[in-house]
Amino acid sequence: MKTQVLIVGGGISGLATAWWLAQKGVAVEVWEAASRPGGKIRSRREAGYLTEDAAALLVNFRPQVDQLVSTLELDQDKQRRDDKLNRYIVHNNHLTQVPMLMPALMASPLWSLTAKLRLLAEPFIPKGSHTGETVSEFIRRRLGQEILDTAMDAFVSGTLASDPDLAEAQSVLPRLTALEQRYGSLTVGMFINKVIKRRQVNTADTFSFSDGMGQLVQALADSPGITIRTGIKATAISRQDDAWQVEGATSNGSASIQVPQLVLSTPAYISSRLLESTDAKLGKLLAGIEYAPVGVLHLGINSRNIQHKLDGTGFLVAKHNRLAINGNLWMSTLFPHRAPSGKALLTCYIGGVHHPGQLQQTDQELTDQVLGDLRPLMKIHGDPDHVKVKRHYQGLPLYHGQYRARLAQISSRLEAMPGLQLNANYIHGVSVRERIYQGQRMAQAIAVSLRGSARSGYPQQLLTPSH
Ligand SMILES: Cc1cc2nc3c(=O)[nH]c(=O)nc-3n(C[C@H](O)[C@H](O)[C@H](O)COP(=O)(O)OP(=O)(O)OC[C@H]3O[C@@H](n4cnc5c(N)ncnc54)[C@H](O)[C@@H]3O)c2cc1C
Numbered sequence: 001m002k003t004q005v006l007i008v009g010g011g012i013s014g015l016a017t018a019w020w021l022a023q024k025g026v027a028v029e030v031w032e033a034a035s036r037p038g039g040k041i042r043s044r045r046e047a048g049y050l051t052e053d054a055a056a057l058l059v060n061f062r063p064q065v066d067q068l069v070s071t072l073e074l075d076q077d078k079q080r081r082d083d084k085l086n087r088y089i090v091h092n093n094h095l096t097q098v099p100m101l102m103p104a105l106m107a108s109p110l111w112s113l114t115a116k117l118r119l120l121a122e123p124f125i126p127k128g129s130h131t132g133e134t135v136s137e138f139i140r141r142r143l144g145q146e147i148l149d150t151a152m153d154a155f156v157s158g159t160l161a162s163d164p165d166l167a168e169a170q171s172v173l174p175r176l177t178a179l180e181q182r183y184g185s186l187t188v189g190m191f192i193n194k195v196i197k198r199r200q201v202n203t204a205d206t207f208s209f210s211d212g213m214g215q216l217v218q219a220l221a222d223s224p225g226i227t228i229r230t231g232i233k234a235t236a237i238s239r240q241d242d243a244w245q246v247e248g249a250t251s252n253g254s255a256s257i258q259v260p261q262l263v264l265s266t267p268a269y270i271s272s273r274l275l276e277s278t279d280a281k282l283g284k285l286l287a288g289i290e291y292a293p294v295g296v297l298h299l300g301i302n303s304r305n306i307q308h309k310l311d312g313t314g315f316l317v318a319k320h321n322r323l324a325i326n327g328n329l330w331m332s333t334l335f336p337h338r339a340p341s342g343k344a345l346l347t348c349y350i351g352g353v354h355h356p357g358q359l360q361q362t363d364q365e366l367t368d369q370v371l372g373d374l375r376p377l378m379k380i381h382g383d384p385d386h387v388k389v390k391r392h393y394q395g396l397p398l399y400h401g402q403y404r405a406r407l408a409q410i411s412s413r414l415e416a417m418p419g420l421q422l423n424a425n426y427i428h429g430v431s432v433r434e435r436i437y438q439g440q441r442m443a444q445a446i447a448v449s450l451r452g453s454a455r456s457g458y459p460q461q462l463l464t465p466s467h
Contacts, residue, residue, distance in 0.1 A: 022224070130177050268424070327349045
């Protein structure tokens with residue numbers, strides 16, 4: 001069957017979109033520049049440790065993700081996080097438990113009495129407009145400065161490598177901002193959803209797989225119905241009558257294809273280069289999307305040398321703590337068989353907007369710096385027996401500035417280019433969950449358009465929030 005859809009980029013965004021298309025019987029081909037599919041996601045086994053280059057876990061509340069995992073027959077390989085594990089945050093140079101329920105929150109030493117009273121007043125704060133509001137402005141307005149400085153800053157810095165003063169609230173916190181729009185209050189909205197509507201959306205299933213997240217991307221790549229061509233780099237794109245012409249380079253020559261539907265699942269700066277000769281304005285809009293450098297430092301340490309109880313998922317760090325790490329996952333506590341017996345695997349996240357030059361340092365310098373932070377916090381003595389560093393110089397897209405306005409402009413440029421779609425982690429969320437979900441939405445729109453030769457409705461979906 002002739003290829004109907006070409007997807008450029010075989011990371012989770014491209015693979016998931018290809019998988020959903022193949023489920024619908026669409027003939028789909030993926031071009032991936034690297035020698036292996038998966039993009040940033042890669043699991044490695046070395047010296048008895050199982051480490052992750054990028055995504056370490058999937059936090060899920062979407063049925064589409066469950067469907068994909070089940071159809072791939074990965075259910076039996078799922079490793080679930082124990083919900084009873086503690087979550088920690090650095091507070092006054094100590095690891096302090098993050099309260100998960102209201103009574104514990106009220107008793108927590110993390111916030112002053114004023115902050116707690118401010119939190120209780122949240123339902124009475126008038127609804128705002130959101131337009132262009134940053135995360136800091138939104139959280140300060142709804143929950144107060146202290147919650148922003150401790151919890152939200154740690155979340156945005158630690159999990160998104162971003163800065164709450166610059167990140168757009170509606171793009172980064174779509175579910176929270178939607179609660180305010182719908183119910184006028186976050187706490188009221190959560191209460192209604194959870195207690196009255198008995199929705200499960202607030203209880204996420206957090207998991208990985210026995211061979212790590214790499215198992216997921218490999219299973220997608222091995223799925224029937226998808227043709228994956230690795231080692232082929234798209235170099236040029238042009239419109240030829242009703243089709244898209246794509247040129248590619250391989251180690252021993254060149255390739256070329258014409259397809260009615262083309263999806264670019266490459267980072268924004270690559271898509272910008274590929275599109276600048278077709279639409280210079282679109283190229284410029286994409287080039288304006290900033291990326292943060294992000295690094296992962298894995299430390300394998302004898303468990304006896306860590307005095308702090310490894311009874312949690314790890315911890316996050318807000319920027320005012322001035323530490324070299326943004327967050328730390330206790331992988332060997334989270335999931336079984338991540339470290340040899342008697343050893344612990346600590347995965348530390350570094351870089352991000354708060355430490356832009358950090359990745360330039362040597363492995364030894366990074367290890368010394370990170371251990372300098374970890375030793376007093378976790379009471380670690382002795383040295384690690386395993387160190388592994390992974391640097392992503394353009395690691396995560398930053399949803400900074402007037403991001404939705406930028407997406408609106410991108411969307412209107414795409415309207416004039418039927419059959420061309422963009423789907424990667426700079427649109428509607430960086431998480432693996434959202435990449436799978438967006439892949440499904442896009443595949444649906446493309447399948448409809450192929451059936452009726454109508455335009456795909458996806459460009460409009462760029463503007464639809466994905467909460
Ligand atoms: C350190 C780190 C930790 C993370 N942790 C988590 C986590 O715990 N949970 C979670 O849900 N998410 C996490 N994420 C986010 C998630 O891993 C990423 O957002 C996601 O993997 C990105 O997928 P993607 O397909 O959009 O992009 P990529 O993975 O970047 O894929 C793009 C692909 O395009 C290919 N390509 C580029 N140019 C061309 C070309 N010209 N021709 C052909 N192919 C090309 C690249 O080789 C690459 O394979 C993390 C990210 C990082 C960096």
